[in-house]
Amino acid sequence: xxxxxxxxxxxxxxxxxxxxxxxxxxxxxxxxxxxxxxxxxxxxxxxxxxxxxxxxxxxxxxxxxxxxxxxxxxxxxxxxxxxxxxxxxxxxxxxxxxxxxxxxxxxxxxxxxxxxxxxxxxxxxxxxxxxxxxxxxxxxxxxxxxxxxxxxxxxxxxxxxxxxxxxxxxxxxxxxxxxxxxxxxxxxxxxxxxxxxxxxxxxxxxxxxxxxxxxxxxxxxxxxxxxxxxxxxxxxxxxxxxxxxxxxxxxxxxxxxxxxxxxxxxxxxxxxxxxxxxxxxxxxxxxxxxxxxxxxxxxxxxxxxxxxxxxxx
Amino acid sequence: xxxxxxxxxxxxxxxxxxxxxxxxxxxxxxxxxxxxxxxxxxxxxxxxxxxxxxxxxxxxxxxxxxxxxxxxxxxxxxxxxxxxxxxxxxxxxxxxxxxxxxxxxxxxxxxxxxxxxxxxxxxxxxxxxxxxxxxxxxxxxxxxxxxxxxxxxxxxxxxxxxxxxxxxxxxxxxxxxxxxxxxxxxxxxxxxxxxxxxxxxxxxxxxxxxxxxxxxxxxxxxxxxxxxxxxxxxxxxxxxxxxxxxxxxxxxxxxxxxxxxxxxxxxxxxxxxxxxxxxxxxxxxxxxxxxxxxxxxxxxx
Numbered sequence: 001x002x003x004x005x006x007x008x009x010x011x012x013x014x015x016x017x018x019x020x021x022x023x024x025x026x027x028x029x030x031x032x033x034x035x036x037x038x039x040x041x042x043x044x045x046x047x048x049x050x051x052x053x054x055x056x057x058x059x060x061x062x063x064x065x066x067x068x069x070x071x072x073x074x075x076x077x078x079x080x081x082x083x084x085x086x087x088x089x090x091x092x093x094x095x096x097x098x099x100x101x102x103x104x105x106x107x108x109x110x111x112x113x114x115x116x117x118x119x120x121x122x123x124x125x126x127x128x129x130x131x132x133x134x135x136x137x138x139x140x141x142x143x144x145x146x147x148x149x150x151x152x153x154x155x156x157x158x159x160x161x162x163x164x165x166x167x168x169x170x171x172x173x174x175x176x177x178x179x180x181x182x183x184x185x186x187x188x189x190x191x192x193x194x195x196x197x198x199x200x201x202x203x204x205x206x207x208x209x210x211x212x213x214x215x216x217x218x219x220x221x222x223x224x225x226x227x228x229x230x231x232x233x234x235x236x237x238x239x240x241x242x243x244x245x246x247x248x249x250x251x252x253x254x255x256x257x258x259x260x261x262x263x264x265x266x267x268x269x270x271x272x273x274x275x276x277x278x279x280x281x282x283x284x285x286x287x288x289x290x291x292x293x294x295x296x297x298x299x300x301x302x303x304x305x306x307x308x309x310x311x312x313x
Numbered sequence: 314x315x316x317x318x319x320x321x322x323x324x325x326x327x328x329x330x331x332x333x334x335x336x337x338x339x340x341x342x343x344x345x346x347x348x349x350x351x352x353x354x355x356x357x358x359x360x361x362x363x364x365x366x367x368x369x370x371x372x373x374x375x376x377x378x379x380x381x382x383x384x385x386x387x388x389x390x391x392x393x394x395x396x397x398x399x400x401x402x403x404x405x406x407x408x409x410x411x412x413x414x415x416x417x418x419x420x421x422x423x424x425x426x427x428x429x430x431x432x433x434x435x436x437x438x439x440x441x442x443x444x445x446x447x448x449x450x451x452x453x454x455x456x457x458x459x460x461x462x463x464x465x466x467x468x469x470x471x472x473x474x475x476x477x478x479x480x481x482x483x484x485x486x487x488x489x490x491x492x493x494x495x496x497x498x499x500x501x502x503x504x505x506x507x508x509x510x511x512x513x514x515x516x517x518x519x520x521x522x523x524x525x526x527x528x529x530x531x532x533x534x535x536x537x538x539x540x541x542x543x544x545x546x547x548x549x550x551x552x553x554x555x556x557x558x559x560x561x562x563x564x565x566x567x568x569x570x571x572x573x574x575x576x577x578x579x580x581x582x583x584x585x586x587x588x589x590x591x592x593x594x595x596x597x598x599x600x601x602x603x604x605x606x607x608x609x610x611x612x613x614x
Contacts, residue, residue: 029432117601124596126362130589132567136567180362187604191607272461273465278466286459288456
């Protein structure tokens, strides 16, 4: 009996030693990332909260002023609310359209047609164009006097639109621009659609389900996790739109006609990097962060109702 | 599309099987034609802005604003390109060198750091692993806006602002999205392969470099491409950290170009295409890797 115990012990201690070495190696391999995670993600997030309670012009040390920044945001300064409204408007306008158009193209692409990968690449191309380049391109396309978009509009009998100089149209202009980049969503939708089993469609067809019924009862529920993914990512991204607005409006100082295109991050940038009001800019950032967090949580909560995960409960 | 639905009306159902098949294939032919028509129309809508960019970039100044606009420039003015590239505030070769420095060093950085972390998350057991992984996932959802200001303050206190260090050094410490992508891919490689190697006495470093990485070539290529694209197209990063004009990247240079050459759309489009061209060529040769990479993140995400 004692003979049997000895090898078991050494095996156990051997395993333990191997486990300890594996643990050490694991920490070692992940160490660079852990360092970055703490110093460039977790710490700055907490620091943003701290700075938001200070006045910090980068010359002197941050000076604690309590809730004064927040009081200014909700009181004296009218621009944060305007900027918030602009970003929400943009988000509500752009994301559903992106999802609907992206899904529509993806559904066409997965029909039994030739040239799937060709068309998919064509739709994807605009997403690789650098933001500055696509912004100056759209600046030209949306030129109200001689831009191509207005040229097309007048051709089909519609009036010219002051895309970038009227407060009413400047946000739709940015929404229109964002639609040029739906190729990314489309590619993800195509992948999701290709994962849906053919049998489901065949079964639905047997039951006499028409085009709409198949879309409503097979495609939508089976694709709901993908729609959910694109919705969350699209919303987070659209609320932080920056590059095109900065380029088209010539820097963070501009906000478009009557500040109608002063998007929220543009305003943070102006406060932080033009005025060096780091405390105030942090308070602005904290608020949008909390808003996005709340929104994401709500979408996640709602997902229990409308997102169907295959194989779970 | 309605043609297809029509083939399911009760009247058609009663007809003979042969008739049914014939009408159905007729229906599908029409359906397909409609689909092709929409796809081709959409393709034109997606590509036309770039075609128009090219067209404008080759026009003489007086024709840029001509009414009605002409698609084919007459005469074709190639000289717009040298004019744009020799413009004093668009020193193309310097901008290209700067962009390549940023892009290539960052790509090297993520390729060195991310596979290691992904290996630790997928094939090694260590205390706190799941917690750290959860935090990694969370960082992907955290809006970058909130960390923007404090990150700037950190790099300023290190004396790194005005240089490429804030843009490049973090890459050597990994990135959440890439680690997540690689981890998902590593998970799909059978554990038995590495367990067999462990029994043979191979170290984890050997397993990673000899077994896991060669099998994950596609995922690693995706990471490299994504990082290359992200850096090449990055605007906000250089805008915040690079203040010296001599260090401008192509994106920043293009922004300055627009400031200077307001309304010279011919030159702006030429400069824009020069900045976009390399990325389009890269995409042309690597589109499969791109598409597969996005597919991987979208589905598993």
